[in-house]
Amino acid sequence: MDGPSLPLNVRRLLTTNLLVNRLHMFVNGIAILALFHYRVSTLVRAFKTRETPLLPYLIVLVSEIVLTFLWVLHQAYKWRPVKLEVYPERLPGDETLPPVDVFVCTADPSKEPSLGVMNTVISAMALDYPPDKLAVYLQDDGGSYVTLNAVREAWKFARFWVPFRRKYELKFPCPVAYLSAEESVDEKFIGSSGFAAEKKIIEKRYAEFQEALEKNSVNASASVSRDHPPVIEVMTDENGDSNLKELPLLVYVAREKRPAHPHHFKGGALNVLLRVSAVISNAPYFMVLDCDMYCNDPSSVRQTMCFYLDPKVSPQIAWVQFPQKFRNLSEHDIYGGSLHHLYRIRQGLDGLRGPQIYGCNFVMTREAIYGTDKIQKEIDLNQLKKSFGSSNEFIKSIYKNYKPLLPEDRNPSAALEKELQLLASCTYDNGTQWGEEVGYRYFSVVEDCITSLILHCKGWISVFLNPARPCFLGASPTNLNDMLVQQTRWSFGLMQIGLSRFNPLIYGPLRMSILYSMCYAYIILESLYTVPFYGLATIPPICLLYGISLYPKVSDPYFIAFAFVFLSPRLKHVQEVVSFGDPFWTLLYELRDWMMKSGSCYFFALMNAFLQKLGLHEANFSLTSKVVDDEQARRYEQGIYDFQVSPLLLAPLCSLYILNLVTLILGIPRIFHKADQFFGQAFLSFFGVIVNYHFLEGMFLRKDNGRIAPSVTLLSVAISAIILCCGSLLLIY
Numbered sequence: 001m002d003g004p005s006l007p008l009n010v011r012r013l014l015t016t017n018l019l020v021n022r023l024h025m026f027v028n029g030i031a032i033l034a035l036f037h038y039r040v041s042t043l044v045r046a047f048k049t050r051e052t053p054l055l056p057y058l059i060v061l062v063s064e065i066v067l068t069f070l071w072v073l074h075q076a077y078k079w080r081p082v083k084l085e086v087y088p089e090r091l092p093g094d095e096t097l098p099p100v101d102v103f104v105c106t107a108d109p110s111k112e113p114s115l116g117v118m119n120t121v122i123s124a125m126a127l128d129y130p131p132d133k134l135a136v137y138l139q140d141d142g143g144s145y146v147t148l149n150a151v152r153e154a155w156k157f158a159r160f161w162v163p164f165r166r167k168y169e170l171k172f173p174c175p176v177a178y179l180s181a182e183e184s185v186d187e188k189f190i191g192s193s194g195f196a197a198e199k200k201i202i203e204k205r206y207a208e209f210q211e212a213l214e215k216n217s218v219n220a221s222a223s224v225s226r227d228h229p230p231v232i233e234v235m236t237d238e239n240g241d242s243n244l245k246e247l248p249l250l251v252y253v254a255r256e257k258r259p260a261h262p263h264h265f266k267g268g269a270l271n272v273l274l275r276v277s278a279v280i281s282n283a284p285y286f287m288v289l290d291c292d293m294y295c296n297d298p299s300s301v302r303q304t305m306c307f308y309l310d311p312k313v314s315p316q317i318a319w320v321q322f323p324q325k326f327r328n329l330s331e332h333d334i335y336g337g338s339l340h341h342l343y344r345i346r347q348g349l350d351g352l353r354g355p356q357i358y359g360c361n362f363v364m365t366r367e368a369i370y371g372t373d374k375i376q377k378e379i380d381l382n383q384l385k386k387s388f389g390s391s392n393e394f395i396k397s398i399y400k401n402y403k404p405l406l407p408e409d410r411n412p413s414a415a416l417e418k419e420l421q422l423l424a425s426c427t428y429d430n431g432t433q434w435g436e437e438v439g440y441r442y443f444s445v446v447e448d449c450i451t452s453l454i455l456h457c458k459g460w461i462s463v464f465l466n467p468a469r470p471c472f473l474g475a476s477p478t479n480l481n482d483m484l485v486q487q488t489r490w491s492f493g494l495m496q497i498g499l500s501r502f503n504p505l506i507y508g509p510l511r512m513s514i515l516y517s518m519c520y521a522y523i524i525l526e527s528l529y530t531v532p533f534y535g536l537a538t539i540p541p542i543c544l545l546y547g548i549s550l551y552p553k554v555s556d557p558y559f560i561a562f563a564f565v566f567l568s569p570r571l572k573h574v575q576e577v578v579s580f581g582d583p584f585w586t587l588l589y590e591l592r593d594w595m596m597k598s599g600s601c602y603f604f605a606l607m608n609a610f611l612q613k614l615g616l617h618e619a620n621f622s623l624t625s626k627v628v629d630d631e632q633a634r635r636y637e638q639g640i641y642d643f644q645v646s647p648l649l650l651a652p653l654c655s656l657y658i659l660n661l662v663t664l665i666l667g668i669p670r671i672f673h674k675a676d677q678f679f680g681q682a683f684l685s686f687f688g689v690i691v692n693y694h695f696l697e698g699m700f701l702r703k704d705n706g707r708i709a710p711s712v713t714l715l716s717v718a719i720s721a722i723i724l725c726c727g728s729l730l731l732i733y
């Protein structure tokens with residue numbers, strides 16, 4: 001018999017990767033040391049002789065120090081790669097599964113169309129989990145009647161969809177995914193006449209549902225309100241004709257919003273959901289979904305139970321994280337939407353303390369996010385109110401044997417209504433520990449990263465589950481502007497943390513291992529790449545123009561060290577991409593993305609974070625649009641860059657490109673006459689110009705709408721001329 005003897009989860013050390021990684025670290029580390037030996041000795045000489053100008057030399061040195069610093073931090077990810085596997089089929093019977101609450105956040109029906117959001121909600125209701133142990137909450141930050149009506153329509157459709165999905169054990173919990181699937185997804189029942197008839201009915205009802213939502217969405221953007229009281233509605237059975245026991249709970253929540261009160265973006269929304277759900281269903285575990293991330297595999301929550309029902313590991317685990325995967329990626333994923341560059345290395349985190357929270361697609365324990373694991377039984381009520389706020393009912397809910405207030409018919413009593421209004425009010429947090437020590441932390445616009453940093457520092461661990469069949473599917477930005485804007489927002493949020501007392505280089509090592517602090521430090525300080533990027537994209541080309549050599553001659557033995565430090569990370573990249581099974585051109589796209597981020601997103605993130613420190617900039621959350629622009633989508637599909645990008649984000653990149661191109665052309669005579677001396681330096685610019693060929697195309701060769709606007713090109717020419725002049729003045733004379 002299988003049973004207690006068979007493990008629910010297995011952790012495998014990836015030995016080959018581990019060996020390759022450590023070997024690379026060792027060899028590359030030595031080459032870096034040789035490089036710095038050269039730098040320091042030439043600098044000392046330059047100080048004495050004053051032959052070469054010092055400033056350009058120092059800038060290049062600082063660039064190399066920052067690059068090395070980030071490289072060292074990055075190695076922590078590669079130290080101990082581990083893969084986790086789960087066996088949900090070995091789970092005990094349904095009666096032993098714990099309840100789970102699902103939280104979906106949405107903010108604006110004009111940017112996040114209702115049909116998509118409702119498909120996410122319905123897919124969560126249709127998970128393969130006992131319906132009486134599943135509750136789905138939709139938090140609407142738009143406070144929009146369009147969304148509320150859509151939820152009511154979704155509830156109507158779910159009454160048919162959920163039992164249908166369950167009865168035929170369909171592998172697709174999301175209606176639109178099931179109905180538009182190309183392959184035959186239900187061949188198991190294809191012969192049975194009952195199934196065919198039922199599927200027809202479902203198709204018809206889905207069409208009606210879709211039509212109702214379309215009608216309902218006409219005034220979507222006008223329906224969004226920033227000034228409204230809390231609205232909470234539990235969907236229920238007005239006519240008494242459906243069996244509520246077969247359907248998970250569905251609750252619409254719009255927290256109170258007032259212009260004068262900070263609402264803390266998604267972190268604030270999730271904290272309201274934690275409180276509201278506590279007095280309605282109070283499951284010990286909750287799952288978070290973004291509104292465009294539907295459930296693709298019905299077994300996702302069960303898979304997480306392979307950890308939570310394993311007594312050996314469960315007491316320390318705060319969350320089980322799935323990756324974000326996307327259904328709309330083209331073969332040429334030019335904007336790096338797959339995020340594979342992240343997932344390739346994240347295996348290393350499981351060998352340490354586990355992955356960060358990636359915002360959605362994870363199942364977490366309330367205990368961890370409340371911090372109640374350390375609360376003693378005899379603690380005084382006033383003390384608890386200071387932490388958790390004034391609601392007695394909520395405080396009762398943090399104890400194990402609490403019975404939530406919602407009656408079986410799902411019609412809230414007046415007392416419950418009153419409690420809900422209090423818990424979803426915008427002043428509830430005031431004077432409490434919410435956002436500070438309890439719940440999602442408000443400190444940064446990337447609520448996920450700061451919250452996981454703090455929980456990891458408190459001793460919690462997490463695990464990363466990346467099964468072959470994606471459990472959740474979302475939509476990735478398919479144009480350059482959205483990609484850059486999103487990245488700028490993330491990087492800004494991370495820099496908020498990096499510039500605060502939570503800087504993991506200081507905050508981390510006191511509370512967790514050095515290796516793990518390095519992982520956090522890397523993602524949080526990644527924006528620092530902008531420093532060497534600007535340094536190396538301006539100084540070497542300008543110096544080339546003036547015949548100042550910054551790198552060893554090709555005949556110099558030190559040249560090998562430089563060449564190695566340049567080449568070996570490229571080769572390591574090849575190894576990682578190939579062994580992960582990504583197509584070869586991923587190498588090029590990832591390199592381009594990294595350069596675009598470094599020149600644009602990281603730069604503005606760093607600036608804005610400094611400005612915020614000085615009180616000159618206010619943190620904001622620019623929602624990514626989930627509405628698809630057909631022309632842009634077509635270009636993305638064909639692998640053609642769409643440069644309809646805010647000039648602010650684009651001009652720095654174009655300027656750097658022009659600068660390198662021009663200096664390279666003007667420097668040709670020098671390169672040929674003194675190839676030995678200038679090869680390295682010229683190669684750097686050459687590499688940048690070749691890798692970023694799409695900029696050349698966008699500025700000078702393309703004629704379509706997606707090209708770089710001539711005004712931006714002109715502006716960039718001017719900027720690069722200014723950089724050239726200033727650079728020459730400052731550095732040469």
Ligand SMILES: O=c1ccn([C@@H]2O[C@H](COP(=O)(O)OP(=O)(O)O[C@H]3O[C@H](CO)[C@@H](O)[C@H](O)[C@H]3O)[C@@H](O)[C@H]2O)c(=O)[nH]1
Pocket residue numbers: 105106107108112141264265266269289290291292324358359360445446447448449486621622623624625
């Ligand atoms: O004030 C807000 C802002 C956003 N959201 C919701 O948050 C989710 C994520 O917003 P989106 O604009 O899609 O941002 P992304 O950049 O795609 O989000 C990534 O980055 C966020 C911040 O780190 C994480 O919360 C997300 O889970 C992660 O997918 C969406 O469902 C929004 O509706 C709110 O509910 N309230």
Ligand SMILES: [Mn+2]
Pocket residue numbers: 290292624
């Ligand atoms: Mn999103």
